Amino acid sequence: MMISCTSLSHKITLLAFHPDDGDVFFFSRSNNDNNVEEDVEFFQCRMVGKNHNQIETLLHLPRRVLGRRTNSKVERERTLLSFIPKQGQIGRWAWIGLLAAELWFGFYWILTQSHRWNQLYRNTFKDKLSQRFDDSELPCVDIFVCTADPTIEPPLMVINTVLSVMSYDYPSEKLSVYLSDDGASDLTFYALIEASNFAKHWIPYCKKYQIEPRSPAAYFKSNISSSSSSFIKDSHDQARAFVIIKEIYEEMATRIEKVTKWGQLSEEDKSKHNAFTFSHWDSSWSRSNHHTILQIIIDGREQNGKDVGGCTLPTLVYLAREKRPQFHHNFKAGAMNALIRVSSEISNGEIILNVDCDMYTNNSQSIKDALCFLLDEEQGHEIAYVQFPQKFENVTKNDLYGNDLRTISSVEFHGLDGYGGPLYIGSGCFHRRDVLSGRKFGTEFEKEEKKENRERESVRELEEKAKELASCSCEKNSLWGKEKGLKYGCPVEDVITGLSIQSQGWKSVYCNPTRPAFLGVAPTSLDQVLVQHKRWSEGDLLIMLSKYSPAWYAYNKISLGLQLGYSAYCLWAPNCLATLYYSFIPSLYLLNATPLFPKVSSPWIIPFVYVIFAKYTYSLVEFLWSGGTVLGWWNEQRIWLYKRTTSYLFAFIDTILNLLGVTNSAFVITAKVTDEDVSERFEKEIMEFGTTSPMFTILAVLATINLFCFIGVAKEVVVGKDIARVFETMSMQILLCGVLILINLPLYNGLFLRKDKGKMPSSLTVKSVAFALFVCTSFTFMY
Numbered sequence: 001m002m003i004s005c006t007s008l009s010h011k012i013t014l015l016a017f018h019p020d021d022g023d024v025f026f027f028s029r030s031n032n033d034n035n036v037e038e039d040v041e042f043f044q045c046r047m048v049g050k051n052h053n054q055i056e057t058l059l060h061l062p063r064r065v066l067g068r069r070t071n072s073k074v075e076r077e078r079t080l081l082s083f084i085p086k087q088g089q090i091g092r093w094a095w096i097g098l099l100a101a102e103l104w105f106g107f108y109w110i111l112t113q114s115h116r117w118n119q120l121y122r123n124t125f126k127d128k129l130s131q132r133f134d135d136s137e138l139p140c141v142d143i144f145v146c147t148a149d150p151t152i153e154p155p156l157m158v159i160n161t162v163l164s165v166m167s168y169d170y171p172s173e174k175l176s177v178y179l180s181d182d183g184a185s186d187l188t189f190y191a192l193i194e195a196s197n198f199a200k201h202w203i204p205y206c207k208k209y210q211i212e213p214r215s216p217a218a219y220f221k222s223n224i225s226s227s228s229s230s231f232i233k234d235s236h237d238q239a240r241a242f243v244i245i246k247e248i249y250e251e252m253a254t255r256i257e258k259v260t261k262w263g264q265l266s267e268e269d270k271s272k273h274n275a276f277t278f279s280h281w282d283s284s285w286s287r288s289n290h291h292t293i294l295q296i297i298i299d300g301r302e303q304n305g306k307d308v309g310g311c312t313l314p315t316l317v318y319l320a321r322e323k324r325p326q327f328h329h330n331f332k333a334g335a336m337n338a339l340i341r342v343s344s345e346i347s348n349g350e351i352i353l354n355v356d357c358d359m360y361t362n363n364s365q366s367i368k369d370a371l372c373f374l375l376d377e378e379q380g381h382e383i384a385y386v387q388f389p390q391k392f393e394n395v396t397k398n399d400l401y402g403n404d405l406r407t408i409s410s411v412e413f414h415g416l417d418g419y420g421g422p423l424y425i426g427s428g429c430f431h432r433r434d435v436l437s438g439r440k441f442g443t444e445f446e447k448e449e450k451k452e453n454r455e456r457e458s459v460r461e462l463e464e465k466a467k468e469l470a471s472c473s474c475e476k477n478s479l480w481g482k483e484k485g486l487k488y489g490c491p492v493e494d495v496i497t498g499l500s501i502q503s504q505g506w507k508s509v510y511c512n513p514t515r516p517a518f519l520g521v522a523p524t525s526l527d528q529v530l531v532q533h534k535r536w537s538e539g540d541l542l543i544m545l546s547k548y549s550p551a552w553y554a555y556n557k558i559s560l561g562l563q564l565g566y567s568a569y570c571l572w573a574p575n576c577l578a579t580l581y582y583s584f585i586p587s588l589y590l591l592n593a594t595p596l597f598p599k600v601s602s603p604w605i606i607p608f609v610y611v612i613f614a615k616y617t618y619s620l621v622e623f624l625w626s627g628g629t630v631l632g633w634w635n636e637q638r639i640w641l642y643k644r645t646t647s648y649l650f651a652f653i654d655t656i657l658n659l660l661g662v663t664n665s666a667f668v669i670t671a672k673v674t675d676e677d678v679s680e681r682f683e684k685e686i687m688e689f690g691t692t693s694p695m696f697t698i699l700a701v702l703a704t705i706n707l708f709c710f711i712g713v714a715k716e717v718v719v720g721k722d723i724a725r726v727f728e729t730m731s732m733q734i735l736l737c738g739v740l741i742l743i744n745l746p747l748y749n750g751l752f753l754r755k756d757k758g759k760m761p762s763s764l765t766v767k768s769v770a771f772a773l774f775v776c777t778s779f780t781f782m783y
């Protein structure tokens, strides 16, 4: 039925009438038929009221005809207001949800600004340190290396880290290195003994030729790749020494790799080191149920504590703390607290450095860098810890997984430093022992004169005494994990500990020298990256909701800037909701042609365009300024999206379950070894999937939904007659969907095209395509 009626100002054309549901569709256009600058509007109305004598507008699509010039105020206001979908109108809730997401993003953006207002960059003057302090006046430094599993943290890698910290450019008698082995593995123990022998050659070599880096593996690798290595030209003597030391290293590495591969030690291996006790690893031994194993492998006071040149070696201790099923071991925090206690008995160094077993020291001067702050006459007494950034040896040029956390380490932590100091992030941090053991700011700590006692004790006696301190019962009814040492119950034990230290009035320092101080091994597959971030964001959210929340506990204790800065990290996880919403709802609504963003011609598009343009230009410039590449930035946007839609989502859910007491958070250790073909793909920056994981299913479903939506709208454009209207009203949505597709290209490749082992498993592809299809079709039918 087609009728036409004329009102005073508008000519209305009725297009269709549904007798069943009472819906009426009509056009309205200005009476002036000759005027091409008119508005043509499309209405969907419903007759309501008792006698169907009232009309309720369900849908109103104003459409501007080409060449239109008039734009009166009234008209403009009407267009803007009519954009909010009315009660009962399609897209109303989607629109309100988007508004909520935008408000969240706005709020979160404000938090992140605290990282950028007040940046502080620091420099050290190590020459002044040596002028002011003799070697004998320097403080003792205890270095803790943590390892937890010989299969994913290979002993050869662990001892390279140990050797690198043993050869710091620092008086050896003032250095003690402790290896905490939560895997309690005889293979790691064996490797450490081998390393202690090798150290007798390695440390004098390092000191004589002033080499860098001092992790043997990294040093030999860098000298193979750079044929221009200066020393070969410089000195014949060093060239010869190089060949000899390399040979000794390779022999040791072969022995260690042999036992690691075999998974156990032969009697012969053990008998070569009969000065040490392997008998702990008997048939009753189990990894999660064993007594403390503590052995002082090098003691500087003894004859075996000298290097080949007769100089004292650093003290070297192996510790596998007691583990019993009935006692929670509290992961790395438990290991660190055992180390704090044990070391207080053996060396009691004033300064404690902690490194993960993969983070070798890349700069032999770092201790001195840290001491420049801690011994500073004016401000040193306020500083509790000096944190170095965590950098990685294996990051590729365009950093496919955003491992480098480039903006965090080059920009944000400097911003936090301006407000009182960075977070404590675990590896690469120098602490004052007394602060870590619970000294309150502004108080003096009783200095226990353990050193003197030590002179009188034999190594065996010392071991026995220290062993007690690593037992499970030692922490029973004590303040450890609460007031003393690292805090328990949080997967990011470091951040919560740092926050509580800062809340007591202490400051911290971020030291980011040009030559990275530590280099570790970054995860090499998407799965590992996402799992690691789940742990971090879960821990951070737990802090937000804990007693130590930066929002309330820290109020008035740390500066507002630092509070906001902490909150930005602690609220990583809740970002998942807004991002998830944004990453598929607008695309889905493309399928039924419901616009959710302002039209291209509306002035309301301006804030959107401005925010998109300003935000992304700023972030790109910041990324490039921090030394990244354009492709690296693009990769970071992808990983940002992936983390937010998976890691953060799971972290968010798990935190809630944790608070409800349903689950307990765990510490999934990141693997530091990779299969050859995986690492080959990592080098080539090809995304690694390879396993089925619920996280991958989410990513695949989201990517496929977007693909279907885009195909849907593209079809409209190709076959539909109303192309102009589609672009006018839905450009933003099409743009969003298009960008999501571009960013997901490696994922589609893994889902549909690749044939190698690192592709998405076919079962996952089928499952996610079917699910995405189901979502898209049911959405189309429902609305």
Ligand SMILES: O=c1ccn([C@@H]2O[C@H](COP(=O)(O)OP(=O)(O)O[C@H]3O[C@H](CO)[C@@H](O)[C@H](O)[C@H]3O)[C@@H](O)[C@H]2O)c(=O)[nH]1
Residues within 6 Å of the ligand: 146, 147, 148, 149, 153, 180, 182, 330, 331, 332, 335, 355, 356, 357, 358, 390, 425, 426, 427, 491, 492, 493, 494, 532, 535, 536, 667, 668, 669, 670, 671
């Ligand atoms: O029960 C455990 C679990 C882990 N670790 C050690 O903790 C370190 C960190 O573990 P890793 O799997 O490498 O975690 P990452 O996420 O890479 O570590 C970062 O994040 C952690 C907090 O989540 C910090 O503790 C680390 O210092 C920091 O580098 C490693 O040396 C492990 O050997 C233990 O000693 N005992």
Ligand SMILES: [Mn+2]
Residues within 6 Å of the ligand: 356, 358, 520, 521, 670
């Ligand atoms: Mn790690």
